[in-house]
Amino acid sequence: MKKTALIFGLSALMVSCNQSVKQQEGTEDSTEVTVEANEAKTEVANSSAEFNIENIPxxxxxxxxxxxxxxxxxxxxxxxxxxxxxxxxxxxxxxxxxxxxxxxxxxxxxxxxxxxxxxxxxxxxxxxxxxxxxxxxxxxxxxxxxxxxxxxxxxxxxxxxxxxxxxxxxxxxxxxxxxxxxxxxxxxxxxxxxxxxxxxxxEAFKQTITKVTANEIAKDLTEKGKSILYINFDVDKSNITTAGKEVVTQIAKALQKDKNLKISIEGHTDNTGNPEHNKKLSDARAKSVMNALVTDGIDKNRLSAIGLGSEKPLVANDSDNNKAKNRRVELIKIH
Structure with a gap:
């Protein structure tokens, strides 16, 4: 009887342990599924929410x-x-x-x-x-x-x-x-x-480009002795674009208003690329501006042209914005 009771007690204990283990395993599985479900729900909520800055305090x-x-x-x-x-x-x-x-x-x-x-x-x-x-x-x-x-x-x-x-x-x-x-x-x-x-x-974009006028060019030449202009050319060429020709027209009008005004046209580049190539390109561009002015009726004896390449930068060539400032044409008043 004692032996039978002992065997029965051990059997009951094993059954109880197995049930306990199964319950724990079931609890862990249930928790894991719940976490995954919550994560999935969060991802769906995030992907469907529309961003509106007005909702930010x-x-x-x-x-x-x-x-x-x-x-x-x-x-x-x-x-x-x-x-x-x-x-x-x-x-x-x-x-x-x-x-x-x-x-x-x-x-x-x-x-x-x-x-x-x-x-x-x-x-x-x-x-x-x-x-x-x-x-x-x-x-x-x-x-x-x-x-x-x-x-x-x-x-x-x-x-x-x-x-x-x-x-x-x-x-x-x-x-x-x-x-x-x-x-x-x-x-x-x-x-x-x-x-x-x-x-x-x-910030909203603010347009800072203004049309170059003959009056502004004449004023700069009179007061400062030079006018800094940004004339558009074809890429790596001396051909003046349509927008560039509009600037040249304003230069011609300034020269027509003052018949005694003589200028030197200086071409400048940034320091990108080969210095020798840049100098030749800037010289060709300066001469293109001079020839365009002659075509507009300006006496060639009032004009001279030279390319200086990257020799005289306005600012340091340390950013794209600064390099853009250095790619310019300067009109220098000749006394």
């Missing part, structure tokens, strides 16, 4: 001046960072790279000399700061390879420092809405080698 924090973010202690931006008065940058709205325009800052971020870069340090510093000034997280994740293929050729800064928006990088995207500073879009990404940061202060 205004931040009352003092965020300072553009680019609004000082990097964490021990980190610095690389020297080739982009800071443009007006540009375009693409940000992930529900995983779709969407263009916004305005004042732009883009930089690669690394450790200062002698320090080690920490991905966690950079990301934690950024997240805590942004949330402290009222930024709202719009997106975190990767875009698809198909999305990259769709948009990347539209981005004029693709491949430059601070370029974010590849299919294999985790992007964190925030928005700050400020009554004083407007809409500010911030995204960053990082790995164990370094980080990247983009800041865009949204």
């Amino acid at each position: 205004f931040s009352t924090a003092n965020i300072g001046d553009f680019p609004f973010i000082n990097l964490p202690e021990g980190l610095e931006a690389h020297k080739r960072a982009i800071e443009s008065k007006f540009d375009v940058c693409f940000f992930p709205i529900n995983g779709v790279m969407t263009p916004f325009e305005g004042k732009l800052y883009k930089a690669n971020v690394g450790a200062v000399r002698g320090e080690e870069y920490s991905q966690r340090y950079f990301e934690k510093s950024m997240e805590d700061y942004l949330l402290s000034v009222g930024a709202v997280k719009i997106f975190e994740g990767e875009i698809t390879r198909e999305e990259y293929d769709r948009y990347h050729k539209q981005d004029p800064n693709k491949g430059n420092d601070g370029d974010i928006g590849y299919w294999n990088e985790n992007i964190k995207f925030y928005v700050i809405r400020s009554k004083d500073k407007g809409n500010i879009y911030i995204q960053y990404t990082s790995n164990n080698a370094g980080g990247k940061l983009n800041v865009l202060q949204e």
